[in-house]
Amino acid sequence: MNLVRSLYDRWQSRLHEVTAFGVIGGVNFLLDLLLFNLFYGVFGIPSLTARGFATVLSASSSYFMNKHWTFRGRNDNDRRREVILFIVFSAAGLLIQWGFLGMFKFVLGLDNIFWANLGNIMGVAVAMFFRFWAFSKFVFLQAPPAEETAEREKEPTPV
Structure with a gap:
């Protein structure tokens, strides 16, 4: 019975995340799509550059939202490490998105707003799964168990 309860508790937390x-x-995604279409469709910025600008802005928003809601119960002792890894994995997600845009534009020769948006949506979907895995595994780390924290606090600090 304890096994069933522990599995439920574990998956309930994961379901929230x-x-x-x-x-x-x-x-x-809506912010990203709006910005991409504004930069590419309205201002005429090339699609890959527009994708980069939109990703930087929407990823910044995503960091703060995920930090304070999705992964709020996780350890945040090393904010610098967290931000650096968030940027690295967001950049990897951007490369995934650029891959889809590039496939439509350079490989298939489809370079208009419809195909750019289709490649954009496909890239965002694949990058989203990658980012969830990376953020939950490497960026927003689980807080150590209470016993481990208590043991660390009892140990004398090196001088």
Whole structure:
């Protein structure tokens, strides 16, 4: 019975993270899509550059939302490491998105707003799964168990 309860507790926490990440992802996807279309469709910025600008802005929004909602119960002792890894994995997600845009533009020769948006949506979807995995595994780390924290506090600090 304890096994069933522990599995439920573990997956309940993960379900919260997946749901919150999905909601935040949806909000930032809309922001990203709006910015991409504004930069590419309205201002005439080339699609790959527009993708970069839109990703930087929406990823910044995503960091703060995920930090304070999706992964709020996780350890944040090393904010510098967290931000650096967030940027690295967001950049890797951007490369995934550029790959889809580049496939439509350079490989298939389809370079208009419709195909750019289709490649954009496909790239965002694949990058979203990658980012959830990377953020939950490497960026927003689980807080150590209470016993481990208590043991560390009892140890004398080196001088």
